[in-house]
Amino acid sequence: xxxxxxxxxxxLITVWTLAVIVFLYLPTICIALASLTASRYFQFPIxxxxxxxxxxxxxxxxxxxxxxxxxxxxxxxxxIAVVIAFFGALAFARYDWKGRSVYQKLILxxxxxxxxxxxxxxxxxxxxxxxxxxxxxxVFAHLVWIVPVVTLVISIQVYSFDPALEEAAxxxxxxxxxxxxxxxxxxxxxxxxxxxxxxxxxxxxxxPLSLFTTGADTTVPEYxxxxxxxxxxxxxxxxxTVSTIGATILLIGGYGLxxxxxxxxxxxxxxxx
Amino acid sequence: MALSQGTRSAIPVxxxxxxxxxxxxxxxxxxxxxxxxxxxxAGTPTLENYATIFESTSYISFLWSLGLAVVTxxxxxxxxxxxxxxxxxxxxxxxxxxxLLFTIxxxxxxxxxxxxxxxxxxxxxVLLGSLKSxxxxxxxxxxFTVPAIVLGMVYVYLPFMLFPMTLGISMVPNETRDAAxxxxxxxxxxxxxxxxxxxxxxxxxxxxxTFVLAVGSIAEAKVLxxxxxxxxxHDIEIAFTYSQNWPLGSALAVLLMLVVGTLVVLALRRxxxxxxxxxx
Numbered sequence: 033x034x035x036x037x038x039x040x041x042x043x044l045i046t047v048w049t050l051a052v053i054v055f056l057y058l059p060t061i062c063i064a065l066a067s068l069t070a071s072r073y074f075q076f077p078i079x080x081x082x083x084x085x086x087x088x089x090x091x092x093x094x095x096x097x098x099x100x101x102x103x104x105x106x107x108x109x110x111x112i113a114v115v116i117a118f119f120g121a122l123a124f125a126r127y128d129w130k131g132r133s134v135y136q137k138l139i140l141x142x143x144x145x146x147x148x149x150x151x152x153x154x155x156x157x158x159x160x161x162x163x164x165x166x167x168x169x170x171v172f173a174h175l176v177w178i179v180p181v182v183t184l185v186i187s188i189q190v191y192s193f194d195p196a197l198e199e200a201a202x203x204x205x206x207x208x209x210x211x212x213x214x215x216x217x218x219x220x221x222x223x224x225x226x227x228x229x230x231x232x233x234x235x236x237x238x239x240p241l242s243l244f245t246t247g248a249d250t251t252v253p254e255y256x257x258x259x260x261x262x263x264x265x266x267x268x269x270x271x272x273t274v275s276t277i278g279a280t281i282l283l284i285g286g287y288g289l290x291x292x293x294x295x296x297x298x299x300x301x302x303x304x305x
Numbered sequence: 306m307a308l309s310q311g312t313r314s315a316i317p318v319x320x321x322x323x324x325x326x327x328x329x330x331x332x333x334x335x336x337x338x339x340x341x342x343x344x345x346x347a348g349t350p351t352l353e354n355y356a357t358i359f360e361s362t363s364y365i366s367f368l369w370s371l372g373l374a375v376v377t378x379x380x381x382x383x384x385x386x387x388x389x390x391x392x393x394x395x396x397x398x399x400x401x402x403x404x405l406l407f408t409i410x411x412x413x414x415x416x417x418x419x420x421x422x423x424x425x426x427x428x429x430x431v432l433l434g435s436l437k438s439x440x441x442x443x444x445x446x447x448x449f450t451v452p453a454i455v456l457g458m459v460y461v462y463l464p465f466m467l468f469p470m471t472l473g474i475s476m477v478p479n480e481t482r483d484a485a486x487x488x489x490x491x492x493x494x495x496x497x498x499x500x501x502x503x504x505x506x507x508x509x510x511x512x513x514x515t516f517v518l519a520v521g522s523i524a525e526a527k528v529l530x531x532x533x534x535x536x537x538x539h540d541i542e543i544a545f546t547y548s549q550n551w552p553l554g555s556a557l558a559v560l561l562m563l564v565v566g567t568l569v570v571l572a573l574r575r576x577x578x579x580x581x582x583x584x585x
Binding site: 037041048055059065075076116124126128131138140142143146147152153155160172175239240244252253261269272280282287 | 309310311312314315316317318319321322325326328329330332333336344346384387388390391392395396403405406407408409410411412413414415416417418419420421422423424425427429430431433434435438460463492513514517518520521522523524527528538541542545551554555558561562565569573576578579
């Protein structure tokens with residue numbers, strides 16, 4: 033039974049939550065509005081609308097170069113992070129071993145570390161090793177922060193993994209490799225997939241680590257930052273909007289895919305019994 | 306002796322973090338003892354950089370960074386608790402959609418989103434421009450002030466408070482709450498004696514995460530604060546880039562790491578991650 037007090041409280045919570053969501057999306061909306069102005073300077077209310085700046089941005093070779101650098105870094109980070117984190121997650125959540133509780137905490141340290149300081153520390157480290165800065169060093173830098181995050185994401189899936197499945201496969205005579213390919217990977221796939229999604233998007237949006245480790249190669253967030261500090265150009269909101277829309281599509285698409293997979297799986301199971 | 310399976314699975318991550326996290330930190334610590342303005346590891350260790358810091362006004366930057374972080378954490382706790390509570394107990398099937406909505410901004414580079422606030426707050430921007438054309442109001446912009454920085458930090462780090470808190474609140478069993486109500490507890494008593502203590506792990510993680518991120522933030526003060534406040538991260542960056550004094554920058558970074566590290570270790574020590582993440 034809902035009492036009247038409870039109903040008011042729930043209504044208040046709903047209103048508050050919606051307000052927070054508006055707060056979260058307000059700046060994104062402002063950027064989208066600014067990208068649709070035809071004039072050189074942003075003024076609200078907008079007097080002249082237009083897509084001129086979108087056309088200009090997309091025809092710029094510099095911008096294409098930025099996008100390709102950002103995507104290359106994000107793809108490399110995704111592949112390497114998922115492989116390392118997959119094993120890391122097994123150690124985190126699947127197996128009982130001696131150093132586990134220490135390991136679980138140590139792996140969190142890079143996440144709980146100020147990223148700008150981490151970026152500078154890596155800059156110092158690369159120069160000590162004599163490595164020239166490029167998008168490759170940026171991949172390494174992103175990984176330091178993203179591998180632990182992805183490990184956690186995959187671990188959550190591993191926790192719900194039933195070790196008896198692997199044991200049964202072994203008892204039926206499967207080899208280590210077969211068990212990994214036929215049992216472990218398919219069961220953990222949703223976790224690996226969301227881990228990959230996280231890795232890609234976090235690398236795509238990262239600024240503090242890129243700032244100190246990309247050298248002459250520039251990523252989208254770095255370029256935007258340089259332009260913001262140097263002075264306004266309507267290319268900034270356009271690129272910002274593109275980046276936002278891209279991330280949203282990826283996230284919703286990926287999320288939809290996971291839901292679809294889950295549904296297919298439950299149907300499969302009910303179909304069999 | 307053969308290594309256990311767990312150890313073997315942990316090896317890639319451990320090796321990677323040794324090379325990518327532990328080693329760079331060691332390098333920074335070692336560099337902080339090098340003579341000022343040197344660029345090699347070969348110098349004679351000295352405490353000069355630390356002496357310089359303690360004589361300088363760097364402590365003001367430290368205080369600003371810590372102060373802004375504390376304010377951010379307190380505000381976020383107040384903002385996020387009702388939302389997290391709603392996600393767990395009130396919204397039912399809508400909770401998934403709402404969670405997705407809260408997640409999306411996380412993946413957009415924070416300086417893009419901060420720039421959105423600049424466009425919102427700036428003179429003739431979305432807020433002041435609307436007020437002017439609708440009501441003829443002429444107000445001062447709050448851009449480049451301390452409240453603008455706090456706004457930016459609260460905004461950027463909101464999900465990092467919200468999600469751990471949600472996890473924490475979902476750990477409070479319904480039966481325990483119902484039992485407390487049945488025994489005649491008031492709403493406030495249930496919150497204070499049952500919900501808050503049982504959701505503490507999530508709340509603590511949220512506090513810790515947002516605090517650390519806020520202390521280490523650099524873009525908010527630059528983009529929204531317009532250098533009205535210089536946080537410690539900015540001092541460190543200047544030492545590394547503009548003034549080319551790596552040993553001094555390293556020493557500042559070491560001090561920041563000490564503050565943050567102590568806090569994280571203290572908080573994580575009394576914590577069982579298995580029950581938190583795996584709900585076993």
